[in-house]
Amino acid sequence: MSGLHRSYRWLAGGVFGMAAMAVVSVALAQQMPAMPVTVANPVSRKIVETAEFTGRFQAWPSVNITSRVTGYLDKASFLEGSLVKQGDVLFSIDPRPFQAAVDQAAAQVKIAQTRIDLTKANLARAEELKKSGNVTDATYQSNLQAYQEAAASIDAANAALATAKLDLNYATIAAPISGKISRQLVSRGNLVAANGSQPLATIVAVDPMYFYFDFDEASYLSYRRADKGKADAAGVDPAAKVEIALSDEKTFSHQGTLDYLDPQVDAQTGTVTARAKIANPDGFLTSGLFGRIRIALGEPYEALVVPDVAVGQSSQGRYVTVIVDKKATIRPVEIGPKIGTFRVIKNGLKPEDAVLINGQMRARPGSEVIPQPTKLDVPDPLLPDAN
Structure with a gap:
């Protein structure tokens, strides 16, 4: 064992062991031959800090199709699972009872009209006779009352006819919204009740689709x-874009906008429910799908970036190794977000610094190295999906 190593062992056991170890480590590094390492200058890029959250797609609106009249289901006129348009005929209730009710109500209108014509003629004759004094007031009042009752009865008959026609119209059930329809939940021949609890089918809208997720309090x-002064009455910036990736996607390829923030923070979870709106013209996105959403949390700013592998971690915090006069030097840094394979350095570096990006094991603090400069290939602009 050399004298230097014996000194190292003795010092490590003393009260000054830690400081001595550092000194001896430098001494050992100085004894090692200079090794080649790769260095590069940090690159300045415009950065937008983002946050990612998980959530699920949900269709809105969603409508349960029910019958407004009671009758026997006659037929369904749609393909299960297909896209339907607002106004498309979906179901038909047997219309014969409703048509009979319309015919009966129409007949009552005719009867009422005949009665009103008769009472109107009798009232006219009574008025002429009253002028000549050939009819009593009681007879005149009786004719007037009969006419007024006939006039009221025709109003009631017309109302009954309108109701019967409305029921006949309700026997044909059309799509109230455009969207994708479920399977048929009640088969032909079953008696369906007006406004029953069992829906005939369900329609969910597909375009646009909504994505619900929870903001943590710090990100919120x-x-x-960041959006102060640009938010609308709902508290969101209508011009701010969001990006969503499905569970099998590595890139955030679906674009949308944030359109809703819950007015209060959940005290139990410390989160705020939020919603994004995404165009879905081809109907690919489906309610219930899981996804990840990425949201910008501030304005773009200029910052230096280095490969993330160049950043180390110690008990004192994050650092990078900088080569100064061919010697390795530890430089504490304040880091920002990781974007692809690059790490944002908010503080601690200058553009001209030679940062060690390869060969960390050959560059102990204070050791002499042979720097081999290279140029970082950093995309411009540096987007979160950059690799």
């Missing part, structure tokens, strides 16, 4: 502060 505050 960052978003609100």
Whole structure:
């Protein structure tokens, strides 16, 4: 064992062991031959800090199709699982009882009209006779009352006819919204009740689709502060874009906008429910799908970036190794977000610094190295999906 190593062992056991270890480590590094390492200057790029959350797609609106009249289901006129348009005929209730009710109500209108014509003629004759004094007031009042009752009865008959026609119209059930329809839930021949609890089918809208997720409190505050002055009455910036990736996607390829923030923070979870709206013209997105959403939390800013592998972690915090006069030097840094394979450095580096990006095991603090400069290939702009 060399004298230097014996000194190292003795010092490590003393009260000054830790400081001595550092000194000896530098001494050992100085004894090692200079090794080649790869260095590069940090690159300045415009950065947008983002946050990612998980959530699920949900269709809105969603409508349960029920019958407004009671009758026997006659037929269904749609393909299960297909897209339907507002106004498309979906179901038909047996119309014969409703048609009979219309015919009966129409007959009552005719009867009422005949009665009103008769009472009107009798009232006219009574008025002429009253002028000549050939009819009593009691007879005149009787004719007037009969006419008024006939006039009221025709109003009631017309109302009954309108109701019967409305029921006949309700026997044909049309789609109230456009969207994708479920399977048929009640088969032909069954008696369906008016406004029954069992729906005949369900329609869910497909375009646009909505994505619900929960903001954590810190991200929510960052978003609100960044969008201060640009938010609408709902508290969201209508021009701010969001990006969504499905569970089998690595990139955030679906674009949308944030359109709703819950007015209060959930005290139990410390989160705020939020909603994004995404165009879905081809109907690919389906209610219930899981996804990840990415939201910008502030304005773009200029910052230096280095490969994430160049950033180390110690008990004192994050650092990078900088080569100064061919010697390795530890430089504490304040880091920002990781974007692809690059790490944002908010503080601690200058553009001209030679940062060690390869060969960390050959560059102990204080050791002499042979720097081999290279140029970082950083996309411009540096987007979150950059690799």
